Amino acid sequence: AGNFAWIGEYKPLAQKYLGDCHLYLAWKNEGEKTGAASLPATLENLRALKKKLKTHSAISEEVSAEEKSLTRRLAGQPEGVSSNNAEKRKKIGVSWDAALASYKERIALYDFVAAGAAIKDAQVTDPSLKQSQAAMLKRTQWLIDWKNKLIVDLNRTHFSGSIADIDGTQYNGIVGASLEQLMLKTRYGIVGLPWMKLQPKMLLAMSASFIWPEAPDAVDRQWLCAVFASETGQTDAARQFAETAAKAKPEYREQISLLLSPVSPSG
Numbered sequence: 001a002g003n004f005a006w007i008g009e010y011k012p013l014a015q016k017y018l019g020d021c022h023l024y025l026a027w028k029n030e031g032e033k034t035g036a037a038s039l040p041a042t043l044e045n046l047r048a049l050k051k052k053l054k055t056h057s058a059i060s061e062e063v064s065a066e067e068k069s070l071t072r073r074l075a076g077q078p079e080g081v082s083s084n085n086a087e088k089r090k091k092i093g094v095s096w097d098a099a100l101a102s103y104k105e106r107i108a109l110y111d112f113v114a115a116g117a118a119i120k121d122a123q124v125t126d127p128s129l130k131q132s133q134a135a136m137l138k139r140t141q142w143l144i145d146w147k148n149k150l151i152v153d154l155n156r157t158h159f160s161g162s163i164a165d166i167d168g169t170q171y172n173g174i175v176g177a178s179l180e181q182l183m184l185k186t187r188y189g190i191v192g193l194p195w196m197k198l199q200p201k202m203l204l205a206m207s208a209s210f211i212w213p214e215a216p217d218a219v220d221r222q223w224l225c226a227v228f229a230s231e232t233g234q235t236d237a238a239r240q241f242a243e244t245a246a247k248a249k250p251e252y253r254e255q256i257s258l259l260l261s262p263v264s265p266s267g
Contacts, residue, residue, distance in 0.1 A: 062104035110195040116140030146224035200232035219248040
């Protein structure tokens with residue numbers, strides 16, 4: 001268990017992340033009640049929320065994307081008759097921005113299949129957006145591969161050591177997993193826990209622990225860890241994993257810019 005003493009260091013961060021979750025959900029619920037008629041107030045509340053966030057995570061990135069989207073919606077409210085091309089661009093932009101927002105929500109839940117579906121279903125015709133769409137679909141497939149490998153590892157090998165979820169509850173290891181949940185050991189038995197209850201840093205460390213340097217797939221696993229780290233806001237770790245993988249496989253060197261470059265909303 002001594003090898004996992006570092007896990008306790010993430011408890012304060014987990015508490016901050018949980019606080020951010022509560023703040024975001026409260027803002028989201030309030031926005032659904034007020035509707036589109038009060039966009040200025042919704043944007044003002046969102047900016048106030050942004051200042052209160054204490055972690056850099058999928059939630060903070062989604063808040064930034066929402067802020068940009070609301071700002072554009074306010075600036076683009078009709079003031080006359082627009083051309084057909086302008087209207088088409090606006091519709092495409094809304095579709096892409098909505099897809100990005102849905103993508104980030106799904107990433108925060110580690111639901112990578114749904115994240116990919118959100119991007120795939122976006123109706124885009126602009127060449128730059130189509131390029132972004134293709135890049136993100138590639139990322140989501142890597143994320144799906146990362147999660148599938150971790151599920152296989154946890155079911156076959158298990159994970160030993162003390163683990164804390166985002167609420168601070170302690171567990172004694174993981175004995176299995178599915179797409180929906182992780183099976184964790186407690187002194188009372190086995191309990192199922194949704195993936196979103198574990199911090200991205202915890203899952204990254206767990207995944208990295210299954211990388212055996214001499215294994216044929218070690219480099220590919222390092223790359224998948226880089227992708228997961230990048231998409232969950234762990235930029236430094238993403239770069240380290242990506243550069244290590246690229247040293248062994250030159251083709252990954254060509255993908256680093258794709259991996260680490262953020263995808264911006266339309267407009």
